[in-house]
Amino acid sequence: MTDAPTPASPGRGYRWLVLLACSGAMFGNYYVFDALYPVTPLLEQAFGFTGEQVGLLDTSYNVAALLTLIAGGVLVDRLGTARSAVLFGAVGAAGSALIAFLPALAPGHAALGMMAGRFVLGVGSECFIVAATTVVGRWFKGREISFALALQLLIARLGSYAADWSPNLRALFTSWQPPLLLAAALGGVWLALAIVYAALELHAARRYGTARAGATDKLVLADLVRFDRAYWWVVGLCVAFYATIFPFRTFANLFLTDYHGVSNETAGSLKSVLPLLSMIGMPIFGFVADRIGKRALLMAVGSALLVPPFLLMAYTHLPLQLSMALLGLAFALVPAVLWPAVTYLVPDARLGSAYALMTFCQQVGWAAMSWGLGRVKDAGGASAAHPAGWLPVMWMLAALACAGFAFSFLLWRSERGGRGHGLERAQVRPEAA
Numbered sequence: 006m007t008d009a010p011t012p013a014s015p016g017r018g019y020r021w022l023v024l025l026a027c028s029g030a031m032f033g034n035y036y037v038f039d040a041l042y043p044v045t046p047l048l049e050q051a052f053g054f055t056g057e058q059v060g061l062l063d064t065s066y067n068v069a070a071l072l073t074l075i076a077g078g079v080l081v082d083r084l085g086t087a088r089s090a091v092l093f094g095a096v097g098a099a100g101s102a103l104i105a106f107l108p109a110l111a112p113g114h115a116a117l118g119m120m121a122g123r124f125v126l127g128v129g130s131e132c133f134i135v136a137a138t139t140v141v142g143r144w145f146k147g148r149e150i151s152f153a154l155a156l157q158l159l160i161a162r163l164g165s166y167a168a169d170w171s172p173n174l175r176a177l178f179t180s181w182q183p184p185l186l187l188a189a190a191l192g193g194v195w196l197a198l199a200i201v202y203a204a205l206e207l208h209a210a211r212r213y214g215t216a217r218a219g220a221t222d223k224l225v226l227a228d229l230v231r232f233d234r235a236y237w238w239v240v241g242l243c244v245a246f247y248a249t250i251f252p253f254r255t256f257a258n259l260f261l262t263d264y265h266g267v268s269n270e271t272a273g274s275l276k277s278v279l280p281l282l283s284m285i286g287m288p289i290f291g292f293v294a295d296r297i298g299k300r301a302l303l304m305a306v307g308s309a310l311l312v313p314p315f316l317l318m319a320y321t322h323l324p325l326q327l328s329m330a331l332l333g334l335a336f337a338l339v340p341a342v343l344w345p346a347v348t349y350l351v352p353d354a355r356l357g358s359a360y361a362l363m364t365f366c367q368q369v370g371w372a373a374m375s376w377g378l379g380r381v382k383d384a385g386g387a388s389a390a391h392p393a394g395w396l397p398v399m400w401m402l403a404a405l406a407c408a409g410f411a412f413s414f415l416l417w418r419s420e421r422g423g424r425g426h427g428l429e430r431a432q433v434r435p436e437a438a
């Protein structure tokens with residue numbers, strides 16, 4: 006990609022078209038990932054899935070991501086974003102089909118079949134996200150990069166929102182398989198849009214000589230330990246934050262139906278407030294952070310918002326919408342500031358390593374928590390007949406949310422001193438630490 010547009014470079018419209026195709030693929034990616042959760046009550050009924058097995062569906066996804074993320078980054082470098090997007094899109098689409106078909110083919114091993122599907126999805130999905138983020142970096146660097154990234158996440162979250170809302174398609178939710186067949190179809194859309202994106206990229210490469218494989222930052226293992234302490238506070242927050250919010254989303258349908266006695270449709274609608282507020286809030290908070298700075302403070306506020314909802318849902322009769330709104334605000338505020346914050350804390354040349362390492366750590370925390378919550382749910386005998394069994398699960402989530410706040414507080418304290426990196430200043434040009 007050339008730095009400055011020349012008459013012989015793709016125009017502005019072409020850039021946004023590339024973003025649109027790539028973000029549409031991300032819509033499919035996020036839909037397929039989230040489509041499983043509204044189906045969990047039906048999986049319990051059909052196959053007697055335990056809490057641990059539900060948690061392990063996420064853990065298989067995370068383990069696959071952990072095993073392949075770094076190699077996937079290298080592949081993005083070697084093959085280029087176009088070819089790797091199609092490759093990972095194809096793997097993701099295959100995973101979504103396996104999830105829909107394997108349990109029907111071997112009902113006696115439904116959980117195992119579904120875990121295999123989630124594993125394949127994990128390989129395609131997280132590597133595809135790396136490729137899609139790289140696409141935005143390549144096409145928008147020095148231009149509208151923050152806005153473009155927010156837009157891509159907005160369209161991706163629309164996929165999560167649609168999946169959360171899907172139980173309202175009642176004709177589909179008569180058994181576990183039809184919703185997952187719809188997800189598999191959207192996996193096909195994900196692959197189709199990845200191909201459209203790749204065609205746009207390759208066309209630009211042929212016509213303008215733009216696409217360049219090998220231009221992405223590579224992960225240098227020796228560099229991994231040499232990041233500044235502030236970076237590790239951000240990683241800590243990233244791990245605690247996502248290991249709270251994603252596993253909560255995994256168990257939310259079961260928790261809300263068991264503990265609060267709402268229908269699966271209502272649980273889905275309540276849960277969909279999270280991606281909805283995140284979609285609306287992320288571009289706004291991103292804009293605010295660019296204008297006022299105070300990024301560490303904003304992250305501290307966002308992570309503080311994550312603590313009360315679990316206790317409110319567990320111990321009060323306050324409207325569930327209030328807890329969902331607090332979680333949704335946190336889900337907008339923290340991601341909007343956290344990911345761009347890394348650019349202030351590490352040199353440009355090591356940005357790729359920094360993101361790869363942060364995502365790697367995120368997956369470890371998320372995997373452990375999903376499995377752990379399932380174990381705790383089972384140990385407590387949580388069910389509609391014994392709702393109190395959910396209380397330890399809610400305490401685990403609240404405790405991890407507190408840990409996230411502690412990391413953001415440490416970051417805020419270190420940024421206020423003379424050795425800050427400019428996170429608290431407005432309109433600071435991202436510079437090397």
Ligand SMILES: C[C@H](NC(=O)[C@@H](N)CCCCN)C(=O)O
Binds near residue numbers: 034038158340344364
């Ligand atoms: C930007 C961030 N994305 C991630 O953390 C991904 N590694 C995992 C996405 C899982 C859903 N497909 C986010 O979505 O906030």
